Amino acid sequence: MTPEPPARTVEAHQERLGLPWWAWPAVLLVGAILATELTLGIPELPAWLPYAVLLPLAVLLLVPLGRLRVAVRDGEFLVDDARLPVEFVADVVALDAAGKREALGVGAHPTAFVVQRPWIGTAVQVLLDDPADPTPYWVVSTRRPVELATTLLAVSRRARAGRDSPAAAS
Structure with missing residues:
Protein backbone atom coordinates (compact mmCIF):
# COMPACT_ATOMS: atom_id res chain seq x y z
CA MET A 1 0.00 0.00 0.00
CA GLY A 66 6.48 45.97 1.90
CA ARG A 67 6.31 42.31 2.90
CA LEU A 68 2.67 42.00 3.96
CA ARG A 69 0.89 39.12 2.22
CA VAL A 70 -2.85 38.66 1.85
CA ALA A 71 -4.05 35.24 0.70
CA VAL A 72 -7.00 32.85 0.65
CA ARG A 73 -5.79 29.25 0.68
CA ASP A 74 -6.42 25.91 2.34
CA GLY A 75 -9.70 27.10 3.82
CA GLU A 76 -8.16 30.11 5.54
CA PHE A 77 -7.97 33.85 5.00
CA LEU A 78 -4.35 34.78 5.71
CA VAL A 79 -3.22 38.33 6.45
CA ASP A 80 0.47 38.34 7.33
CA ASP A 81 0.56 35.88 10.26
CA ALA A 82 -3.14 36.17 11.19
CA ARG A 83 -5.38 33.28 10.14
CA LEU A 84 -9.15 33.21 9.81
CA PRO A 85 -10.93 29.96 8.91
CA VAL A 86 -13.24 30.84 6.02
CA GLU A 87 -16.17 29.00 7.59
CA PHE A 88 -16.52 31.96 9.99
CA VAL A 89 -16.85 34.51 7.18
CA ALA A 90 -20.46 35.76 7.10
CA ASP A 91 -20.06 38.41 4.39
CA VAL A 92 -17.40 40.39 2.58
CA VAL A 93 -17.70 43.97 1.36
CA ALA A 94 -15.29 45.48 -1.17
CA LEU A 95 -14.46 49.03 -0.08
CA ASP A 96 -13.35 51.91 -2.25
CA ALA A 97 -11.31 54.76 -0.75
CA ALA A 98 -14.38 56.48 0.73
CA GLY A 99 -15.71 53.20 2.13
CA LYS A 100 -12.35 52.38 3.69
CA ARG A 101 -12.19 55.83 5.27
CA GLU A 102 -15.69 55.33 6.70
CA ALA A 103 -14.93 51.80 7.97
CA LEU A 104 -11.82 53.05 9.77
CA GLY A 105 -13.34 56.32 10.94
CA VAL A 106 -15.19 57.44 14.03
CA GLY A 107 -17.82 54.71 13.82
CA ALA A 108 -15.31 51.86 13.65
CA HIS A 109 -15.73 49.09 16.19
CA PRO A 110 -12.94 49.17 18.81
CA THR A 111 -12.35 45.40 18.68
CA ALA A 112 -12.21 45.12 14.89
CA PHE A 113 -9.10 43.54 13.40
CA VAL A 114 -7.49 46.10 11.08
CA VAL A 115 -4.51 45.70 8.77
CA GLN A 116 -4.36 48.77 6.59
CA ARG A 117 -1.73 50.41 4.50
CA PRO A 118 -2.25 54.15 3.95
CA TRP A 119 -0.75 54.02 0.45
CA ILE A 120 -3.40 51.51 -0.66
CA GLY A 121 -6.75 53.22 -1.10
CA THR A 122 -9.02 50.17 -1.25
CA ALA A 123 -9.84 47.40 1.22
CA VAL A 124 -12.26 44.64 2.13
CA GLN A 125 -14.42 44.40 5.21
CA VAL A 126 -14.89 40.79 6.29
CA LEU A 127 -17.90 40.34 8.59
CA LEU A 128 -17.53 37.42 10.99
CA ASP A 129 -19.98 34.85 12.33
CA ASP A 130 -18.09 33.25 15.21
CA PRO A 131 -19.83 33.31 18.61
CA ALA A 132 -16.54 32.46 20.35
CA ASP A 133 -14.70 35.47 18.86
CA PRO A 134 -15.47 39.02 20.05
CA THR A 135 -14.05 40.47 16.82
CA PRO A 136 -17.00 41.67 14.69
CA TYR A 137 -15.09 42.15 11.44
CA TRP A 138 -11.73 42.48 9.74
CA VAL A 139 -10.72 45.44 7.55
CA VAL A 140 -7.79 44.58 5.31
CA SER A 141 -6.13 46.72 2.65
CA THR A 142 -5.98 45.20 -0.81
CA ARG A 143 -5.31 46.44 -4.30
CA ARG A 144 -7.94 44.06 -5.73
CA PRO A 145 -10.91 44.34 -3.36
CA VAL A 146 -13.60 42.96 -5.70
CA GLU A 147 -11.49 39.92 -6.62
CA LEU A 148 -10.62 39.22 -2.97
CA ALA A 149 -14.23 39.67 -1.82
CA THR A 150 -15.56 37.38 -4.55
CA THR A 151 -12.97 34.70 -3.85
CA LEU A 152 -13.43 34.85 -0.10
CA LEU A 153 -17.23 34.60 -0.38
CA ALA A 154 -17.03 31.65 -2.78
CA VAL A 155 -14.55 29.73 -0.62
CA SER A 156 -16.55 30.56 2.52
CA ARG A 157 -19.81 29.32 0.98
CA ARG A 158 -18.14 26.06 -0.06
CA ALA A 159 -16.72 25.59 3.45
CA ARG A 160 -20.07 26.29 5.09
CA ALA A 161 -21.89 23.98 2.70
CA GLY A 162 -19.42 21.21 3.46
CA ARG A 163 -19.75 21.80 7.19
CA ASP A 164 -23.58 21.95 7.17
CA SER A 165 -24.21 19.02 4.81
CA PRO A 166 -25.60 15.80 6.34
CA ALA A 167 -22.70 13.78 4.86
CA ALA A 168 -20.21 15.94 6.78
CA ALA A 169 -22.06 15.34 10.05
CA SER A 170 -21.72 11.55 9.89
Whole structure:
Protein backbone atom coordinates (compact mmCIF):
# COMPACT_ATOMS: atom_id res chain seq x y z
CA MET A 1 0.00 0.00 0.00
CA THR A 2 1.48 3.35 -1.03
CA PRO A 3 1.04 6.43 1.12
CA GLU A 4 -1.24 9.14 -0.16
CA PRO A 5 0.47 12.17 -1.66
CA PRO A 6 0.25 15.33 0.46
CA ALA A 7 -2.80 17.49 -0.17
CA ARG A 8 -2.14 20.13 -2.76
CA THR A 9 -2.32 23.72 -1.57
CA VAL A 10 -5.01 25.55 -3.48
CA GLU A 11 -4.31 29.26 -3.78
CA ALA A 12 -7.54 31.04 -4.48
CA HIS A 13 -6.11 34.55 -4.04
CA GLN A 14 -2.70 35.92 -3.17
CA GLU A 15 -1.14 39.37 -3.24
CA ARG A 16 1.72 41.19 -1.62
CA LEU A 17 1.05 44.69 -0.37
CA GLY A 18 4.34 46.27 -1.38
CA LEU A 19 5.36 49.87 -1.06
CA PRO A 20 4.82 52.32 -3.90
CA TRP A 21 7.91 53.05 -6.01
CA TRP A 22 8.22 56.61 -4.70
CA ALA A 23 8.66 55.46 -1.08
CA TRP A 24 12.18 54.17 -1.71
CA PRO A 25 13.72 57.39 -3.12
CA ALA A 26 11.79 59.47 -0.57
CA VAL A 27 13.20 57.51 2.36
CA LEU A 28 16.72 57.60 0.89
CA LEU A 29 16.38 61.37 0.46
CA VAL A 30 15.32 61.79 4.09
CA GLY A 31 18.23 59.58 5.19
CA ALA A 32 20.66 61.67 3.11
CA ILE A 33 19.31 64.92 4.57
CA LEU A 34 19.68 63.59 8.12
CA ALA A 35 23.20 62.37 7.36
CA THR A 36 24.10 65.81 5.96
CA GLU A 37 22.69 67.46 9.08
CA LEU A 38 24.80 65.20 11.28
CA THR A 39 27.91 65.83 9.18
CA LEU A 40 27.43 69.60 9.43
CA GLY A 41 26.39 69.51 13.11
CA ILE A 42 29.18 67.26 14.36
CA PRO A 43 32.38 68.18 12.49
CA GLU A 44 34.46 65.65 14.49
CA LEU A 45 32.60 62.80 12.82
CA PRO A 46 34.11 61.37 9.65
CA ALA A 47 31.99 62.73 6.79
CA TRP A 48 31.16 59.28 5.39
CA LEU A 49 29.96 57.73 8.68
CA PRO A 50 26.43 59.22 8.91
CA TYR A 51 25.76 58.23 5.30
CA ALA A 52 27.12 54.71 5.83
CA VAL A 53 24.84 54.24 8.83
CA LEU A 54 21.65 56.15 7.98
CA LEU A 55 21.12 55.17 4.32
CA PRO A 56 21.17 51.39 4.93
CA LEU A 57 19.11 51.91 8.09
CA ALA A 58 16.47 53.80 6.09
CA VAL A 59 16.23 50.94 3.60
CA LEU A 60 16.05 48.34 6.39
CA LEU A 61 13.17 50.21 8.00
CA LEU A 62 11.14 50.01 4.76
CA VAL A 63 11.68 46.32 4.03
CA PRO A 64 9.13 44.99 6.57
CA LEU A 65 6.47 47.46 5.38
CA GLY A 66 6.48 45.97 1.90
CA ARG A 67 6.31 42.31 2.90
CA LEU A 68 2.67 42.00 3.96
CA ARG A 69 0.89 39.12 2.22
CA VAL A 70 -2.85 38.66 1.85
CA ALA A 71 -4.05 35.24 0.70
CA VAL A 72 -7.00 32.85 0.65
CA ARG A 73 -5.79 29.25 0.68
CA ASP A 74 -6.42 25.91 2.34
CA GLY A 75 -9.70 27.10 3.82
CA GLU A 76 -8.16 30.11 5.54
CA PHE A 77 -7.97 33.85 5.00
CA LEU A 78 -4.35 34.78 5.71
CA VAL A 79 -3.22 38.33 6.45
CA ASP A 80 0.47 38.34 7.33
CA ASP A 81 0.56 35.88 10.26
CA ALA A 82 -3.14 36.17 11.19
CA ARG A 83 -5.38 33.28 10.14
CA LEU A 84 -9.15 33.21 9.81
CA PRO A 85 -10.93 29.96 8.91
CA VAL A 86 -13.24 30.84 6.02
CA GLU A 87 -16.17 29.00 7.59
CA PHE A 88 -16.52 31.96 9.99
CA VAL A 89 -16.85 34.51 7.18
CA ALA A 90 -20.46 35.76 7.10
CA ASP A 91 -20.06 38.41 4.39
CA VAL A 92 -17.40 40.39 2.58
CA VAL A 93 -17.70 43.97 1.36
CA ALA A 94 -15.29 45.48 -1.17
CA LEU A 95 -14.46 49.03 -0.08
CA ASP A 96 -13.35 51.91 -2.25
CA ALA A 97 -11.31 54.76 -0.75
CA ALA A 98 -14.38 56.48 0.73
CA GLY A 99 -15.71 53.20 2.13
CA LYS A 100 -12.35 52.38 3.69
CA ARG A 101 -12.19 55.83 5.27
CA GLU A 102 -15.69 55.33 6.70
CA ALA A 103 -14.93 51.80 7.97
CA LEU A 104 -11.82 53.05 9.77
CA GLY A 105 -13.34 56.32 10.94
CA VAL A 106 -15.19 57.44 14.03
CA GLY A 107 -17.82 54.71 13.82
CA ALA A 108 -15.31 51.86 13.65
CA HIS A 109 -15.73 49.09 16.19
CA PRO A 110 -12.94 49.17 18.81
CA THR A 111 -12.35 45.40 18.68
CA ALA A 112 -12.21 45.12 14.89
CA PHE A 113 -9.10 43.54 13.40
CA VAL A 114 -7.49 46.10 11.08
CA VAL A 115 -4.51 45.70 8.77
CA GLN A 116 -4.36 48.77 6.59
CA ARG A 117 -1.73 50.41 4.50
CA PRO A 118 -2.25 54.15 3.95
CA TRP A 119 -0.75 54.02 0.45
CA ILE A 120 -3.40 51.51 -0.66
CA GLY A 121 -6.75 53.22 -1.10
CA THR A 122 -9.02 50.17 -1.25
CA ALA A 123 -9.84 47.40 1.22
CA VAL A 124 -12.26 44.64 2.13
CA GLN A 125 -14.42 44.40 5.21
CA VAL A 126 -14.89 40.79 6.29
CA LEU A 127 -17.90 40.34 8.59
CA LEU A 128 -17.53 37.42 10.99
CA ASP A 129 -19.98 34.85 12.33
CA ASP A 130 -18.09 33.25 15.21
CA PRO A 131 -19.83 33.31 18.61
CA ALA A 132 -16.54 32.46 20.35
CA ASP A 133 -14.70 35.47 18.86
CA PRO A 134 -15.47 39.02 20.05
CA THR A 135 -14.05 40.47 16.82
CA PRO A 136 -17.00 41.67 14.69
CA TYR A 137 -15.09 42.15 11.44
CA TRP A 138 -11.73 42.48 9.74
CA VAL A 139 -10.72 45.44 7.55
CA VAL A 140 -7.79 44.58 5.31
CA SER A 141 -6.13 46.72 2.65
CA THR A 142 -5.98 45.20 -0.81
CA ARG A 143 -5.31 46.44 -4.30
CA ARG A 144 -7.94 44.06 -5.73
CA PRO A 145 -10.91 44.34 -3.36
CA VAL A 146 -13.60 42.96 -5.70
CA GLU A 147 -11.49 39.92 -6.62
CA LEU A 148 -10.62 39.22 -2.97
CA ALA A 149 -14.23 39.67 -1.82
CA THR A 150 -15.56 37.38 -4.55
CA THR A 151 -12.97 34.70 -3.85
CA LEU A 152 -13.43 34.85 -0.10
CA LEU A 153 -17.23 34.60 -0.38
CA ALA A 154 -17.03 31.65 -2.78
CA VAL A 155 -14.55 29.73 -0.62
CA SER A 156 -16.55 30.56 2.52
CA ARG A 157 -19.81 29.32 0.98
CA ARG A 158 -18.14 26.06 -0.06
CA ALA A 159 -16.72 25.59 3.45
CA ARG A 160 -20.07 26.29 5.09
CA ALA A 161 -21.89 23.98 2.70
CA GLY A 162 -19.42 21.21 3.46
CA ARG A 163 -19.75 21.80 7.19
CA ASP A 164 -23.58 21.95 7.17
CA SER A 165 -24.21 19.02 4.81
CA PRO A 166 -25.60 15.80 6.34
CA ALA A 167 -22.70 13.78 4.86
CA ALA A 168 -20.21 15.94 6.78
CA ALA A 169 -22.06 15.34 10.05
CA SER A 170 -21.72 11.55 9.89
